[in-house]
Each structure stands twice: as C-alpha cells, then as structure tokens.
Amino acid sequence: xxxxxxxxxxxxxxxxxxxxxxxxxxxxxxxxxxxxxxxxxxxxxxxxxxxxxxxxxxxxxxxxxxxxxxxxxxxxxxxxxxxxxxxxxxxxxxxxxxxxxxxxxxxxxxxxxxxxxxxxxxxxxxxxxxxxxxxxxxxxxxxxxxxxxxxxxxx
Amino acid sequence: xxxxxxxxxxxxxxxxxxxxxxxxxxxxxxxxxxxxxxxxxxxxxxxxxxxxxxxxxxxxxxxxxxxxxxxxxxxxxxxxxxxxxxxxxxxxxxxxxxxxxxxxxxxxxxxxxxxxxxxxxxxxxxxxxxxxxxxxxxxxxxxxxxxxxxxxxxxxxxxxxxxxxxxxxxxxxxxxxxxxxxxxxxxxxxxxxxxxxxxxxxxxxxxxxxxxxxxxxxxxxxxxxxxxxxxxxxxxxxxxxxxxxxxxxxxxxxxxxxxxxxxxxxxxxxxxxxxxxxxxxxxxxxxxxxxxxxxxxxxxxxxxxxxxxxxxxxxxxxxxxxxxxxxxxxxxxxxxxxxxxxxxxxxxxxxxxxxxxxxxxxxxxxxxxxxxxxxxxxxxxxxxxxxxxxxxxxxxxxxxxxxxxxxxxxxxxxxxxxxxxxxxxxxxxxxxxxxxxxxxxxxxxxxxxxxxxxxxxxxxxxxxxxxxxxxxxxxxxxxxxxxxxxxxxxxxxxxxxxxxxxxxxxxxxxxxxxxxxxxxxxxxxxxxxxxxxxxxxxxxxxxxxxxxxxxxxxxxxxxxxxxxxxxxxxxxxxxxxxxxxxxxxxxxxxxxxxxxxxxxxxxxxxxxxxxxxxxxxxxxxxxxxxxxxxxxxxxxxxxxxxxxxxxxxxxxxxxxxxxxxxxxxxxxxxxxxxxxxxxxxxxxxxxxxxxxxxxxxxxxxxxxxxxx
Numbered sequence: 001x002x003x004x005x006x007x008x009x010x011x012x013x014x015x016x017x018x019x020x021x022x023x024x025x026x027x028x029x030x031x032x033x034x035x036x037x038x039x040x041x042x043x044x045x046x047x048x049x050x051x052x053x054x055x056x057x058x059x060x061x062x063x064x065x066x067x068x069x070x071x072x073x074x075x076x077x078x079x080x081x082x083x084x085x086x087x088x089x090x091x092x093x094x095x096x097x098x099x100x101x102x103x104x105x106x107x108x109x110x111x112x113x114x115x116x117x118x119x120x121x122x123x124x125x126x127x128x129x130x131x132x133x134x135x136x137x138x139x140x141x142x143x144x145x146x147x148x149x150x151x152x153x154x155x
Numbered sequence: 156x157x158x159x160x161x162x163x164x165x166x167x168x169x170x171x172x173x174x175x176x177x178x179x180x181x182x183x184x185x186x187x188x189x190x191x192x193x194x195x196x197x198x199x200x201x202x203x204x205x206x207x208x209x210x211x212x213x214x215x216x217x218x219x220x221x222x223x224x225x226x227x228x229x230x231x232x233x234x235x236x237x238x239x240x241x242x243x244x245x246x247x248x249x250x251x252x253x254x255x256x257x258x259x260x261x262x263x264x265x266x267x268x269x270x271x272x273x274x275x276x277x278x279x280x281x282x283x284x285x286x287x288x289x290x291x292x293x294x295x296x297x298x299x300x301x302x303x304x305x306x307x308x309x310x311x312x313x314x315x316x317x318x319x320x321x322x323x324x325x326x327x328x329x330x331x332x333x334x335x336x337x338x339x340x341x342x343x344x345x346x347x348x349x350x351x352x353x354x355x356x357x358x359x360x361x362x363x364x365x366x367x368x369x370x371x372x373x374x375x376x377x378x379x380x381x382x383x384x385x386x387x388x389x390x391x392x393x394x395x396x397x398x399x400x401x402x403x404x405x406x407x408x409x410x411x412x413x414x415x416x417x418x419x420x421x422x423x424x425x426x427x428x429x430x431x432x433x434x435x436x437x438x439x440x441x442x443x444x445x446x447x448x449x450x451x452x453x454x455x456x457x458x459x460x461x462x463x464x465x466x467x468x469x470x471x472x473x474x475x476x477x478x479x480x481x482x483x484x485x486x487x488x489x490x491x492x493x494x495x496x497x498x499x500x501x502x503x504x505x506x507x508x509x510x511x512x513x514x515x516x517x518x519x520x521x522x523x524x525x526x527x528x529x530x531x532x533x534x535x536x537x538x539x540x541x542x543x544x545x546x547x548x549x550x551x552x553x554x555x556x557x558x559x560x561x562x563x564x565x566x567x568x569x570x571x572x573x574x575x576x577x578x579x580x581x582x583x584x585x586x587x588x589x590x591x592x593x594x595x596x597x598x599x600x601x602x603x604x605x606x607x608x609x610x611x612x613x614x615x616x617x618x619x620x621x622x623x624x625x626x627x628x629x630x631x632x633x634x635x636x637x638x639x640x641x642x643x644x645x646x647x648x649x650x651x652x653x654x655x656x657x658x659x660x661x662x663x664x665x666x667x668x669x670x671x672x673x674x675x676x677x678x679x680x681x682x683x684x685x686x687x688x689x690x691x692x693x694x695x696x697x698x699x700x701x702x703x704x705x706x707x708x709x710x711x712x713x714x715x716x717x718x719x720x721x722x723x724x725x726x727x728x729x730x731x732x733x734x735x736x737x738x739x740x741x742x743x744x745x746x747x748x749x750x751x752x753x754x755x756x757x758x759x760x761x762x763x764x765x766x767x768x769x770x771x772x773x774x775x776x777x778x779x780x781x782x783x784x785x786x787x788x789x790x791x792x793x794x795x796x797x798x799x800x801x802x803x804x805x806x807x808x809x810x811x812x813x814x815x816x817x818x819x820x821x822x823x824x825x826x827x828x829x830x831x832x833x834x835x836x837x838x839x840x841x842x843x844x845x846x847x848x849x850x851x852x853x854x855x856x857x858x859x860x861x862x863x
Contacts (some may be wrong), residue, residue: 004298004300019307039302043302043306054235057270058271058275065275081299086275091276
C-alpha cells in the first residue's frame with residue numbers, strides 16, 4: 001500500500017516562527033510528563049526540518065531518527081522524511097541510502113521517485129563544482145610549477 | 156593507510172568558526188607541519204575505499220579543510236600528488252569524489268559541524284539495518300503527514316476565521332466591563348470600543364450594518380445574524396472548512412485512541428513487573444526468617460559446645476529437648492541432592508495404622524508404634540532397617556517422644572515407660588548380653604537362625620513371658636486411663652490421659668510431682684465468661700469421653716477418646732489442649748490454669764507452641780494460631796478434614812489432616828501446598844520434622860521419610 005508523503009517542495013516551505021514555537025512548547029510539555037506522543041514528536045521534527053536553519057534541520061533529523069528507532073510501524077514513513085532531511089542538509093549519501101530502502105519497499109511511490117531524482121541532481125551538481133575546482137587547482141598548480149622552473153632556468 | 160587521530164580532526168572544526176581565508180591562514184601558521192601530514196591523509200581519504208563511519212565523516216570534512224589549502228597552493232607542494240591520483244582514479248569513483256570536492260564551497264560559508272551532525276551520520280548505518288515492517292493499526296490509517304496537518308496550530312485557523320466572520324458590528328454594550336465585574340476585577344474606566352479585528356484573508360462581506368442599524372432603531376431589535384450578509388462563496392468555503400475540520404477531529408481521535416492503547420499496554424507490563432517484585436519481596440522475608448532460626452540454632456550450639464566441655468560425664472543424661480531447637484539440623488551431604496517434596500524412604504513393617512512416632516535426629520533413630528501392637532519398633536533411619544522393639548507395654552502406645560538416646564512412651568495401659576535406646580538390639584541378643592563374653596560368638600551364629608525360640612528360656616523364663624526389655628529404664632504408674640499425650644524436657648515430664656488429668660513427673664526419681672485436674676479447672680474457671688463458650692460436650696464429659704470424629708478423606712472415622720490431645724511446657728509454663736475444645740495455659744508451680752483459650756468447636760488433637768505463637772489443631776477441621784501473650788487468634792487455617800497432627804516453625808505449618816497428602820502452609824506467602832509424591836495411600840495420621848527432614852506415619856501402616 002502506498003503511504004501518504006509530501007513532495008520535497010513542501011520541505012522548502014518553512015513554518016512561521018510562532019508555529020514552530022508552539023510545536024516546540026507542546027513537545028517539551030509532553031517531555032515533562034515523561035510520555036511524548038508520536039504525533040507531537042513528528043510535528044516538531046517536521047517543523048524543524050522545514051526550517052532554513054541548519055541547526056534546526058540537524059535536530060529535526062535526530063528526532064526523526066529517534067522515531068525511527070522507537071516506532072516500528074512508522075518506519076516506512078520515517079525513511080522518506082529522513083531522506084528528505086538529509087537531502088536538505090546536503091548529505092546526499094545518506095539521503096540516497098534511505099530513499100533507496102524506501103523504494104525497495106514501495107517502488108511506485110511518487111514522492112520517493114521524485115526525491116530520488118532530486119538527490120541525483122544535487123549529486124551531479126556538486127560533482128560539476130568539484131570538477132571545476134579540481135580543474136582550477138590543476139591549472140593553478142601548473143602555473144606555479146612553470147614559475148618555479150622559469151626561476152630555476154633563469155638562474 | 157596509517158592511522159590518524161580523528162579526535163584532533165574533529166576538535167578542529169568545532170573550534171573554527173566562519174571559514175574565511177584569513178582565519179585559515181592564521182590557524183595553519185600556528186600548527187606547522189603536523190597539520191600538513193593530517194591534511195595529506197585527509198586528501199587521500201576521499202579517494203580510498205575505506206568506508207568506516209569515522210573515515211567517511213573525515214572524508215566529508217576533508218574538503219572543507221582541503222579547499223583553502225588549494226587556494227594556498229603557493230605554500231604547499233603536496234598538492235601535486237593528489238593531482239596524479241586524480242588522473243589515475245577511475246571515473247566512476249571520481250564523480251562522487253568530485254561531489255565531495257564540490258560540496259566544499261557550499262559548506263564554506265554556511266555552518267559549523269557539530270556533534271549532532273556526526274551523531275546523525277553515524278546512526279544512519281545502524282538504522283538502515285533495522286527491519287522496516289508493514290505499517291498496521293493506526294499507522295496505516297493515519298499517516299504522519301495527515302496527523303501533522305490535523306494537529307498543527309494552523310489547523311485551527313479556519314475555525315477562528317469563521318468565528319471572526321460571525322462577529323457582528325454591534326453598538327458598544329460594554330461586555331468587557333460586565334465580564335470583569337463578574338470575575339471580581341476592576342474594569343478600566345475608558346473601555347475602548349470593541350472593534351472586531353478581521354483577518355487579512357479576503358472577507359466577502361456586503362456591509363449593510365449602518366443601514367440596518369438605523370432601521371433597527373425604529374423597528375425594535377432584530378436578530379444579530381441579519382446584520383451581516385456573508386455571500387454564497389464565503390458560505391461554501393466555510394462549509395468545506397468545517398468538513399475538513401471534522402476530518403481533523405476524526406484523525407485526532409484515532410491518534411489519541413492509539414496512544415491510549417499503547418499506554419494501557421505499558422501499564423499492564425509494568426503491573427506484571429510489580430507483582431514479580433512483590434513475590435521476590437515475600438521470598439526475601441522467608442529467607443530472613445530462616446536465617447533468624449539458623450542464628451538461634453548456632454547460638455544454642457555455641458552454648459551446648461561450651462557446656463559440654465565442662466559437663467561431667469554421667470551414665471545417663473536426659474538430653475536437651477529437640478522440640479525447641481530452631482536452627483538447622485546436621486544432615487549428610489547427600490540429603491541436598493534429594494528432590495524436595497518427595498518421600499524417598501518407606502518403612503513398612505507395621506501391620507496396622509500408625510498411632511505414634513518420633514525420631515531423635517535426621518538419619519538417626521526412629522521409634523514408631525501402631526494401633527494393634529504394644530511394641531513400638533525402633534528403626535535406624537540411616538540404613539532404613541529395624542534395630543529392634545521396645546517390649547514392655549501391654550496396650551497400644553499412643554504417644555512417643557525421642558530425645559537422642561532416650562525415649563518416653565505412653566500407652567493405653569495407663570503407664571509411661573522410659574527407655575534407653577542404646578540398649579535396644581535385634582531380637583534375643585539382649586539375653587546374650589547378660590551372660591557375658593563367652594556366648595558372644597554363638598550370639599552371632601545362632602541369632603539369625605532362631606527367630607521364635609528364646610535360647611535363654613530356661614533362665615529367664617519368667618521374664619520372657621512378660622516380654623520385658625533391658626532397655627526399659629523406668630515405668631511410671633499413676634494414671635488410671637490411657638495416656639494419650641506426653642512431653643518431656645530435661646528431667647521433667649508432663650503427661651495427659653483420658654482420666655482428664657495432667658501429671659507432672661520427675662524422671663530422675665520416677666515420681667509424680669503434681670496432678671492437674673482439667674475437670675476441676677473447667678468447674679472453676681479463672682474468668683466467668685468462658686464457661687458459656689465451651690464445646691457442648693464438655694459438660695457432658697463426666698463419664699467416658701468419646702466423640703465421633705468427622706470422616707477423613709477416605710470416609711473412615713473413629714470414636715475419638717483422647718481427652719487430652721496435646722501438651723507442651725517450657726520452664727513452668729504448660730499448655731494443654733483438651734477434649735472440650737479449650738487450650739489451657741497452666742502454671743506448673745501452682746498447678747492452676749491461669750488462661751483458657753476458647754475457639755475450637757471440637758476436641759483439640761495436637762498442640763505446639765514457641766515464644767510467640769501457640770498452634771492447636773482440632774477435630775473441627777481447623778488449626779488456630781494464638782498469641783501467647785494476649786491469647787488472641789492470629790490466624791485460623793481451615794481444612795477439609797479433621798486435623799490429627801501438626802508442627803510449625805516461623806515459616807511453615809506442616810499438618811496431617813485426614814488426607815493422603817501432607818499439608819504444608821507457607822506462613823510468609825500464605826500459600827497451601829501438599830506433599831503427595833510417593834506418599835501415603837491412606838490418610839496421614841502422625842508427623843514430625845526437623846529442618847528439611849520429615850517423617851510421617853499413616854493409616855496404610857507405613858512410615859515415610861520426606862525431604863522438604
């Protein structure tokens with residue numbers, strides 16, 4: 001069966017500060033009572049992942065990992081959210097792994113497929129940047145070498 | 156590759172803040188060549204295939220450090236080597252490697268690596284291997300996202316918006332002041348006009364408020380709802396929103412229900428754990444009681460061993476009573492290997508139901524008597540064989556007590572005999588012992604062949620007819636009817652008989668020191684109210700006392716004729732249980748009963764007391780445990796058949812109660828249990844235990860030895 005999941009674009013839209021505050025307060029209140037419901041934890045984690053701040057994203061992913069560990073029934077959904085969180089943070093390796101696991105379970109999930117594409121795009125983009133950097137560094141290196149040789153031959 | 160120090164590497168990123176070139180420059184100048192080495196290895200790391208957690212982290216971090224180095228290539232020479240490596244590496248790897256390189260500029264300006272990052276990345280490895288089951292239950296009904304949308308604060312937005320829609324521009328009534336007064340607070344004097352604050356959402360509203368107000372003044376008050384026109388679009392939108400809100404409520408409800416179920420399960424699990432812990436507590440209490448008894452036993456042993464060194468040896472000494480010994484007994488080590496609750500030895504020389512039994516110590520000497528036999532058998536419990544018989548009585552032996560080598564028996568012939576068990580040998584050899592050394596050899600030869608003929612018939616003919624035994628030391632005469640119970644300690648013996656008296660004897664002289672008349676005590680009670688509560692048969696028991704007992708488990712029953720069911724004393728305090736159902740406490744110095752414990756509705760058949768409790772068993776199928784000091788009942792144990800024998804300690808009460816199995820009541824856990832394995836085939840009549848060694852005698856004429 002297909003799980004209901006949000007598209008990656010939804011993760012780019014962040015909640016307002018007030019809303020996040022409310023979620024955080026709810027989460028902390030339940031923590032004080034020593035029983036945090038799954039929904040509260042997820043709400044807070046998802047709100048954090050949607051935020052543009054990296055600390056929030058990191059914390060959100062950590063909470064999602066806790067959920068993953070403690071709730072076996074929710075794991076499939078958490079796979080997607082974890083992949084999304086890592087993708088947002090830039091950890092494409094992990095995002096790929098989680099998404100891959102999800103797609104094994106549900107090969108026809110549209111959101112998972114779209115996320116896979118996004119991750120690929122991100123990876124290639126970084127690859128291009130890396131190649132550009134290496135090329136630039138190589139060029140710089142040859143220049144300097146040429147400079148040394150010239151200096152040596154001059155003497 | 157050689158090892159590097161991940162710690163220093165991790166520490167470095169934390170220290171560094173924003174990655175500007177200046178900062179990097181300063182930091183590099185501080186460190187020196189060692190950092191170059193590390194960086195060198197870091198360069199290699201992305202291109203190596205090692206994929207341990209920490210190395211992958213380092214490889215991720217490396218580009219961050221590496222890139223500024225590249226920009227400072229003027230100061231480094233090692234940059235040459237990665238270039239070569241790049242050329243050599245295969246393209247498939249290089250793409251990813253470039254990705255790691257490419258990541259660097261993105262990361263440069265944005266963030267610092269924290270321990271949380273590392274935590275996450277480390278955890279992914281572990282998480283991926285965890286099983287992902289099919290979602291079921293609430294998880295399949297309500298996805299997380301739906302729940303999210305249902306429970307976030309913005310879900311309430313539509314409701315508040317609708318409420319605002321319904322707020323009407325009415326003339327100022329001053330509701331706020333009314334409300335504040337109702338709460339008892341002072342209202343501000345200049346209450347600002349309560350204007351409704353509409354949201355920024357488009358509000359489709361046809362304002363007609365002014366017109367209707369003017370009209371309203373003339374026509375009287377109209378309903379508030381006519382002041383506003385909402386419009387069809389707005390209303391349909393509201394309807395959709397309401398339906399969505401209802402869905403949200405449905406979702407919330409299922410979430411809460413699932414949480415409640417989870418919590419209930421957790422509570423049940425915790426309850427189970429709690430009951431287990433409570434049982435552990437009970438066990439600990441039992442162990443503590445056992446240790447207390449052991450301590451007592453050790454103390455007594457200490458005294459005993461100290462006194463034995465100073466004691467002068469005598470030819471005959473009444474040993475210290477074993478009835479009151481609390482500590483553990485000395486058992487052979489093999490006894491531990493016995494399975495508990497099993498009868499491992501059966502002695503079946505008797506031919507009639509057992510009437511009395513007692514033993515000196517575990518694996519020691521047992522003396523048992525049966526109904527139709529006036530000669531109790533002496534057994535060696537170590538080997539399980541007969542040692543001999545005690546010859547002398549002319550009627551059924553009804554009570555026996557054995558202490559070390561001394562045995563006292565009371566019988567239906569109204570006499571009490573004192574025996575030395577060391578002098579009990581197999582049939583006939585007593586006679587030889589009298590003749591001296593000469594015939595000792597022929598003893599052995601002829602003993603086995605001659606079972607019925609007595610070789611010394613010529614000399615001891617008179618004594619042979621009377622079947623006297625050299626083992627009998629004394630005969631105590633005095634009672635006029637059957638002696639049904641006795642108890643002795645040191646040199647003092649108390650017997651109870653069917654002539655309704657208790658007699659106290661001195662064993663060294665063999666004389667009766669005192670006679671206590673129970674009928675007299677009944678007629679002259681110490682407190683007046685007691686006489687009314689006694690068992691109805693008491694008054695009638697002027698003649699011969701005989702009461703039909705309730706049937707046992709095998710439906711057999713007898714007439715119970717023992718007026719005194721049990722006696723025990725300590726110091727000068729004596730406790731007796733008698734046929735009127737009363738337990739009396741006597742002072743042996745005066746011979747008066749100073750207290751009567753009333754409660755049983757049938758004759759008391761067995762009795763035992765220790766420092767705190769008195770336990771009495773009766774034909775009314777109950778055992779009562781009384782408080783010695785106050786006389787109140789601690790506990791009443793109910794059984795299905797009349798109780799014929801009991802023995803208790805701090806932790807358990809072992810009783811023979813008209814059934815084939817021996818009943819054991821655990822006093823700490825208040826649980827009953829039964830010993831049946833290899834047990835009696837008819838109701839158990841008598842029992843005695845010491846530490847973990849129990850001897851029982853039943854109507855099936857057998858004596859069984861159990862391990863507790």
